[in-house]
Amino acid sequence: MAAHEAQAYKDPGSPEEQSRRTFLANATLGIGGVIGLVIAIPSLVSLIPESLIKPDKSIGGVWAPLSDAEFKQLESRTDNPVKMTFSFQYADGYFPPQPDDQFVWGIKLTPEQVETFQQKRPDLYTPAGKITYPAVVMSFVIFSSICPHLGCRYEWHPEATRFICPCHGSQFGIQGQHLAGPAPRGLDPLPFREKDGKAEVTWIQYKSQEPDRVIVAYS
Numbered sequence: 014m015a016a017h018e019a020q021a022y023k024d025p026g027s028p029e030e031q032s033r034r035t036f037l038a039n040a041t042l043g044i045g046g047v048i049g050l051v052i053a054i055p056s057l058v059s060l061i062p063e064s065l066i067k068p069d070k071s072i073g074g075v076w077a078p079l080s081d082a083e084f085k086q087l088e089s090r091t092d093n094p095v096k097m098t099f100s101f102q103y104a105d106g107y108f109p110p111q112p113d114d115q116f117v118w119g120i121k122l123t124p125e126q127v128e129t130f131q132q133k134r135p136d137l138y139t140p141a142g143k144i145t146y147p148a149v150v151m152s153f154v155i156f157s158s159i160c161p162h163l164g165c166r167y168e169w170h171p172e173a174t175r176f177i178c179p180c181h182g183s184q185f186g187i188q189g190q191h192l193a194g195p196a197p198r199g200l201d202p203l204p205f206r207e208k209d210g211k212a213e214v215t216w217i218q219y220k221s222q223e224p225d226r227v228i229v230a231y232s
């Protein structure tokens with residue numbers, strides 16, 4: 014009797030029983046893993062500063078800090094734009110935040126350029142091209158690095174004192190006004206602010222090939 018019980022205990026069962034046991038074991042592990050993730054992800058999200066992952070309702074996007082060194086460079090010059098790189102984290106629900114590295118062009122306007130900005134950029138003050146935030150903040154303007162023609166990255170050419178896009182030759186003045194080439198509008202300013210001594214920007218993508226400013230995505 015004892016030998017029979019021992020034999021029954023060792024019996025691995027039919028192939029169907031074995032595969033059912035394997036399935037149940039895997040399912041248990043899988044469910045345990047999902048529960049672990051559900052607990053862990055919000056904890057990881059909570060480690061990232063709120064301002065980097067929660068859209069600011071007034072602008073729709075997320076504020077990302079510029080480096081102090083880059084902002085100091087911008088503060089000190091009015092002759093040339095400054096390329097400024099930054100990284101932001103964006104979380105969608107409970108998915109882990111994803112890092113995204115971008116760059117923008119910062120310009121410190123002279124008092125005269127501040128005065129003439131609206132005149133140079135009438136496209137930013139029409140209903141179709143209007144932005145919902147100030148383009149000029151404390152004499153600074155931050156431009157998206159995306160060319161409004163087809164999305165290439167343009168560069169500043171000091172010898173020509175203008176931005177030039179390498180893809181199809183669109184050209185823009187230092188205030189972002191469209192000067193030449195196929196781009197349908199001037200450069201797109203981005204929200205900028207200084208908070209607690211930190212300079213911050215928000216990344217917004219506008220639709221290319223449109224004279225109007227249509228938001229495609231926020232950071």
Ligand code: FES
Nearest residue numbers: 160162163178181
């Ligand atoms: S993408 Fe810049 S000119 Fe075409």
